[in-house]
Amino acid sequence: MGFLIVLRRRSIAWLWVSQVLSSMGDYLYSLAVIWIAVKEAGSSAGLVAAASAGSQLLFGLLGGVYADRWNRRTVMVVVDIIRAGTVGLLAILALSSAVQFWELVGAAIVIGSLGSLFDPALQASLPSLAGDAQTLQATNGLMDVTSRLARALGPSMAGLLVLFMPLPQFFTLDAFSFAISALAILSLGRHAIWKSAIKPATSAGVRGIWNDIRGAIILVGQHRPLTWAISLNGVMNLAWSASFVIGVPLLVNQVLKSGVGALGLIIGAYGVGNVVSNLVMGSVRLRYPVPTIFIGKIIVGIGFLVLAWANSLPLAILASAFAAIGGPLGDITMLTMMQTEFPVAQLGKVYSLRMVLANIGASLGLFCAVPVFAHISVMAGISICALLMIMMGVAGLLRFGLFFQQPQS
Numbered sequence: 001m002g003f004l005i006v007l008r009r010r011s012i013a014w015l016w017v018s019q020v021l022s023s024m025g026d027y028l029y030s031l032a033v034i035w036i037a038v039k040e041a042g043s044s045a046g047l048v049a050a051a052s053a054g055s056q057l058l059f060g061l062l063g064g065v066y067a068d069r070w071n072r073r074t075v076m077v078v079v080d081i082i083r084a085g086t087v088g089l090l091a092i093l094a095l096s097s098a099v100q101f102w103e104l105v106g107a108a109i110v111i112g113s114l115g116s117l118f119d120p121a122l123q124a125s126l127p128s129l130a131g132d133a134q135t136l137q138a139t140n141g142l143m144d145v146t147s148r149l150a151r152a153l154g155p156s157m158a159g160l161l162v163l164f165m166p167l168p169q170f171f172t173l174d175a176f177s178f179a180i181s182a183l184a185i186l187s188l189g190r191h192a193i194w195k196s197a198i199k200p201a202t203s204a205g206v207r208g209i210w211n212d213i214r215g216a217i218i219l220v221g222q223h224r225p226l227t228w229a230i231s232l233n234g235v236m237n238l239a240w241s242a243s244f245v246i247g248v249p250l251l252v253n254q255v256l257k258s259g260v261g262a263l264g265l266i267i268g269a270y271g272v273g274n275v276v277s278n279l280v281m282g283s284v285r286l287r288y289p290v291p292t293i294f295i296g297k298i299i300v301g302i303g304f305l306v307l308a309w310a311n312s313l314p315l316a317i318l319a320s321a322f323a324a325i326g327g328p329l330g331d332i333t334m335l336t337m338m339q340t341e342f343p344v345a346q347l348g349k350v351y352s353l354r355m356v357l358a359n360i361g362a363s364l365g366l367f368c369a370v371p372v373f374a375h376i377s378v379m380a381g382i383s384i385c386a387l388l389m390i391m392m393g394v395a396g397l398l399r400f401g402l403f404f405q406q407p408q409s
Contacts, residue, residue, distance in 0.1 A: 028173055051108040055110075057359055064353065072122075080182035082110070086110045148278065226334070235388070241362040248382075250373055270320045270324040282332070296326040
């Protein structure tokens, strides 16, 4: 299988392992920082999550600009070192019982904003690290599965670790994971091209940053399939976050009449479906990548539609796992197209544009979920979101067809 072949390459395997550990550390950090914030400030703990999400939106496009301007390996190593120092300081403060709520908020801003610089730099580095399109697709599958593994394994891992160490030590583990990531990226050396040999013309100051962002938007706009895919991905995230993050817990409580254990099984099934789809997507050669993106959205929507009307826990689990298959179909295909069809000097900004639109959609979905589920039934609310997902996929297929192939430039 493709991902196994890719893992035989030491540079990619070492990078992947380091990112898996980093994602695990991030999960532990998120759990610890929210729990400590709740104990310190009660319901105001939401400000910590808001600070992290807000900084990602605020610095999202800016991170892509500098990921393209600077040496990407240097960017990632420095970012990891700063993040390690930040969460390491939180561990010291928390263990000495001196951590303040504003310090948690400040750390969330630092971690969120630096992630907006690290992620575009990493994604823009993968094409030269992989070498060819098929290896790149498999590498994208592996990298995409890191956060999904953390979500799937994180709860049980955290429950086990808390038996042996105080919660603030989760910050220490996250700091070590950032250090491992920095060492892994530093060890890659000449395995990748870390900065484009073609230096694009840039202006200094705010005007130069805006010109870079505007240029990336124009570039994406000239690629019709990816314009549709990136734009619809924002709408897709709106529907997904409203239905899965808010709707599914309500469904478990109000319709299935079950508790947190049932919710964990449904979320776990979604994680398993994601991982299986990731591994398959990393091992197949796509003849029609553009339709695959939109078919993925339809699969997610059908799964959520069945989930909305599931009258038993086993059916809800199966529907969740089926819906999860569609996510990597769209995400990995879209990433691989971006990396192979846009100039390497623009990849950071293009990825940031996708990331910002996705985050805006997810935030709007959480915001809209409150009035939606307050005025209509849970089943109807999730069904509306599911139908919106299906409509996005169908609209894409109607626009480009089932056998569309992007002309080679």
